[in-house]
Amino acid sequence: MYAKFAALAALVASATAQQVCTLTTENHPSMSWSTCTGNGNCTKKTTSITIDSNWRWTHQLSSATNCYSGNEWDTTVCTDGKTCAAQCCVDGADYTSTYGIKASGDSLSLQFVTKGQYSTNVGSRTYLMESDTKYQGFTLLGNEFTFDVDVSNLGCGLNGALYFVSMDLDGGLAKYSGNKAGAKYGTGYCDAQCPRDIKFINGEANVEGWNPSSNDQNAGAGRYGTCCSEMDIWEANNAATAWTPHPCTIIDQSRCEGDACGGTYSSDRYSGVCDPDGCDFNAYRHGDTGFYGPGGVVDTTKKMTVVTQFLKNSAGDLSEIKRFYVQNNKIIAHTNSKIPGVKGNSINEEFCKARITAFDDVDDFNAKGGLVQMGKALAKPMVLVMSIWDDHAVNMLWLDSTYPVGSTQPGAARGPCPSTSGVPSEIEASVPNSNVVFSNIRFGPINSTVAGLNNAPAPGDGGSNPAPISSTTRAASSATSVRTTSTSAAPQPTPTNSSGAEHWAQCGGNGWTGATTCKSPYTCTVINPWYSQCL
Incomplete structure (x- = not known):
């Protein structure tokens, strides 16, 4: 990703596979979180976080010469995936000065742009660890996950995300003999977009068919992608937020090839094993434009607590995903959808089917197994991801603006940001010090992580909410975030x-x-x- 010059006092593994080098010592930042048993009775655990291997310095085993510079591989060394993995290594990370990652107690701050000694870094993706060599696994089905978040310094075009994916807990170390780095160095990433911008997949470099990005100096896309189930708890900035389950017919990490990956880089978005769109719930998209935002019912100028519950029915299947907020010592029920024909304030089978009809979206969610299939993923340990990023594909308009641009159909208005906002080159220059802060992570049985949650307002009644804010429902679109585009300006x-x-x-x-x-x-x-x- 970047050029670096250092002394060659490295401890190097034998050159048989994706390697580890130690020109920079790897010291995982400590971060605590809590397990809970009931009514806010929680026990703190001190673990750590690691940064994804995609962000790490990738260089030759025998020197500080890059194997990957900017957004291109050195094809004199990386003639194919296996050869590249055998001759190149990922190195340790200087978390604060290079990546803008600061952990303190139970808090993690991720800075958008960081100018280091050797590079300028944009964004980051981190994982919570159980040990120095293993990701922490969370079995979400039948349980509740809670965290605090501050998005007050995260504006249009940015995404401070917290989500779960069905990665291997060891980062693929045992499964793929070509992977010698493992979870300690952030390997094994996958998600429901089946991303093809991952540098190493299944212990091999993704060098074959690699095309450097035309508008991202650090990224590209290769022949292969990496897929797995994804549960987006939180994708947000201070203008808009969404929470979204993404089922996959193959739950755990698997490698895909070319257009068969589906998702962003394929000619057919829905040709893969995963649902790239998911069943999203964005309050703004569902007609309540005053629920979330600066001065809203959930006020994004202040820190908030986010509670997500994964309920199961008598058969043990996932039946409902519920959301509450806590702010100013008040429990706030999620708003009801205000879209005609769509009912409720939680994600369940009825909601997911109704929103597909109302927004005229492609129903890939149910085609890939819907809530039942998502529940199968949630019944197994999933890895917690915390990240900050900008969007070189569509400028994050799918989250916080009108998308497709100019559309007036139901579902297109997703947030208040202008359709001209979110251009990565512009926000990287103008708001580099933007950041998101995640803290006070808690996990346990339903109604265990927040005192008084068992007396929370019933779905949709608002309970102890502040008085509803008067707002006007903006017209929206019938298209999903990538089905159509146009260049006309969004209505304001x-x-x-x-x-x-x-x-x-x-x-x-x-x-x-x-x-x-x-x-x-x-x-x-x-x-x-x-x-x-x-x-």
């Missing part, structure tokens, strides 16, 4: 009269042409360079 909210924009409406930002003042007593407040809001 407009003030109701000349005296200024309404409470919660947009009032400024790069490219904004609407009202720039607010009705009294509200003030136009800058949220980020692309979005100001009447607060």
Whole structure:
């Protein structure tokens, strides 16, 4: 990923497979989390995190010469996948100065852009460890996962994500003889997009058919992808959030090839073993534009607690995924969908089928087994991923703006960000110090991680919520995030009269042409360079 020059005092494994070098000593940052037994009675565990091998310095065994520079392999060394894995190694990480990763107590801060001694790093992907050589596994079915998060410094176009994937707990060390690095060095990643930008898959370099990205100086895509089930607990910035199960017909990590991978890099998005779209629940997309955001019912200018429950029926199958928030000592039930024909505030079979019809989405979710198949993944240990990233494909518009751009069909309005926002080259330059902070992770049986959760508001009744915020449902689209695109500008909210924009409406930002003042007593407040809001 980057060039580095250092002394060659490295301890090197025998050159038979994907190797480990120690020009930089690998010291996992410590991070604590808690297991709970009931009503907030929790016991703290101190473990650590590691960074994904895709971010690590990849160089030759015998020298500090890169095997991978910028977004290209050195094909004089990496003539094929096995040869490359035998002659190249991944190295240790300087977590803070190179990657902007800071762990303290039960908190993990991930910085967007970090300028180090030898490189400029963009984004990161980290995993929670059980030991120095094994990822922590979480069996989510029938249990509850809770964490605190601060997205106040994470604006349009960015994604501070926390999610689970069905990776091998040892990073593929035992399964693939070509992998000598393992979980300690962050190997074995997979997800439901079957990503083909992973440098090493199944212990081999993904060098064959590698095409450098045209708009990402650090990335490319190879012949192979790596697939597994994915449960997105949290994909979010301070403008929008979504939570999404992604089932796969093959639950655990498997390698795919070319267009058979489906997902982002294939001609047929749905040709793979996984559902790349999933059954997502985004409050803004479902018509409640005031539920989440700066000054919203869930106020993103402040830290919040996010609670996700995975309920099973009498047959032991996953039947429902529920979401609560806790903020200002109040338990907040997730909002109900306000889309005609879609009911409820949780993800269940009825919800997933109704939203497919309402949004005219491709029903790959049920084609890949739906909630039952997702539950089979959740019944096995999954690996916790925490990351920060920008989107070189569609500028994160699928999360926080109108996508497809310009569409007015149900489901297209996903967040308040302008359709011109999120361009990686722009936000990497203008908001490099953006960050997300995850903390206070708790895991246990249903209603165990937060005191009083067993008395939480029933689904949809709002319980102890603040008074609902008045908001206008924006028109949305019938297309999923990658089915269609256009270049027309997205519709923007407009003030109701000349005296200024309404409470919660947009009032400024790069490219904004609407009202720039607010009705009294509200003030136009800058949220980020692309979005100001009447607060």
